Amino acid sequence: MAFGSVLSILGLVLPLLSVNGLRTKRSLCPDGVNTAINQACCALFPIVDDLKENLFDNECGDAAHGALRLVFHDAIGISPSLGGGGADGSIATFNETELTFHANTGIDDVLDAVGPFLQKHSNVLTPGDFIQLAGAISLVQCPGAPRIPFFMGRTHPVAASPPGLVPEPFDSVQTILKRFGEVGFTSDEVVAVVGGSHSIAGADDIVPNEQGVPFDQTPSLFDTQIFVDVQLRGTMFTGQGGQQGEVQSAVAGLVRLQSDHLLARDSATNCAWQSFVNNQPKLAAAFGSGVLKLSLLGQNQAKMTDCSEVIPKAIPFTGGPATLPPGQTMNDIEQACATAAFPSLATQPGPATAVPQIPQAV
Known part of the structure; x- marks a missing residue:
């Protein structure tokens, strides 16, 4: 596509305590409006505003969900044995291959x-930096x-990611954990990253002829409802070629991925999955650490500039x-964790209605 060719022409862990981290004095940016500890970050403020207002429309909608998905699909493209650049923007630059x-x-x-937007701001940000910045901004819309x-x-990506590095919805839990484990993720971190991202997401390519089908009842709110909706009893579907990839959800209007269904039930991950139910602070902290870890795959953090100050404040959790x-009832929960009871939950007043699809970005 034209997007990929334009990029080709352009050539296009956790926080580390550093000298930048010890500096606290803020200076006025050239725009005369914003201030920054590191003047190199000043050029990012107008990009942040552009993305918030013109890409995300200041809401946790389809565009924000997509930007977060892009963070994962770009960053996971690295392997100790097969290569790949990780969070380098290769999924954009070499999209004709990776797509x-x-x-x-x-x-x-x-x-x-x-x-x-990536092309518009390519004079300031490399593809990898842009994808990670957009992902960070997308989260604070939710x-x-x-x-x-x-x-x-x-730096600019030099090659496409090798194939087969992005986990798929019909992969087994063992396959998913092995793939993440190759790049340093524990099973608990996998549950936090996968479950948390699916809290604010929907399927565009799982249900035939339907887009924006939510994974939980509150796709515009980062909460723990996903860990309940997936734990309700469901029926596995078998797709083309015998591959499983979708589970009939107990909630009308939702779709459940096989990978989520199995993560909630496998002995290696079920207790971690259950532990997030109604523990919003734990989920937010674990998810945030996991996404940061993804964003630094293939990168040398010591050689990077900390521009965290440009990310807008998070929106506090206001849900119940x-x-x-x-x-x-609680009898509809398919208990899987053998060492702790599932938290007792109240039932929403009826009657039941289908969860609406996520409006698609125009």
């Missing part, structure tokens, strides 16, 4: 939305989501506790 990977189905729509640090300084859908 042929089955796991990246639907990413073309995300790039179509994000691409014009009430309850954490504000994650942003480090600038990724996770609940059972109308007509459901």
Whole structure:
């Protein structure tokens, strides 16, 4: 596509205590409005405003969900044995290659939305930096989501990611944990990153002829409802070629990925999954640490500039506790963790109604 060719022409862990981190005096930026500890970060303020207002429309909607998905699909493209640049922007620069990977189905729509902004600001940010900045900004559009640090300084990608590095919805838990484990993630971190991201997400390519089908009842709120909705009893579907990839949700209007269904039930991950139910602070902290870790895959943080100060404040969590859908009781929870009882939940008043689809970005 044209987007990829334009990029080709352009050539296009946790926070580290550093000298930058010890500086606290803020100076006025050249725009005469913003201030920054590091003047190198001043050029990012207008980009942040542009993305908030013109890409995300200041809401936790389809564009914000897509930007977060792009963070993951770009960053996970690295392997100690197969290579890849990690969070380097290769999924944008070499999209003609990476979009042929089955796991990246639907990413073309995300790039179509994000691409014009990436090109517009390519004089300031490399593709890798842009994707991670957009992801950090997307999170603070969603009430309850954490504000994650942003480090600038990724070089231009030099090659496409090797195929087969992005986990898929029909992968086994063992396959998913092995893939994440190759790049340093524990099973608990996998549950936090996968479950947290699906709290504010929907499926565009799972249900035939439908887009924006939510994974939980509150797709515009970063909360723990996903960990309840997935734990309700459901029926596994078998797709083409015998591959499983979708589970009939107990809640009308939702779709459940096989990978989520299994993470909530496998002995390696089920107690971690259950532990997030109605523990919003724990989820926000674990998810924030996990996404930061993703954003630094393949990068040398010591050589990067900490521009976390440009990320807007997070929106406080204002929702209530996770609940059972109308007509459901605790007997509808498929208990999996053997060492702790599932938290007792109230049932929403009825009658039950279908969860609406997420409005698609125009």
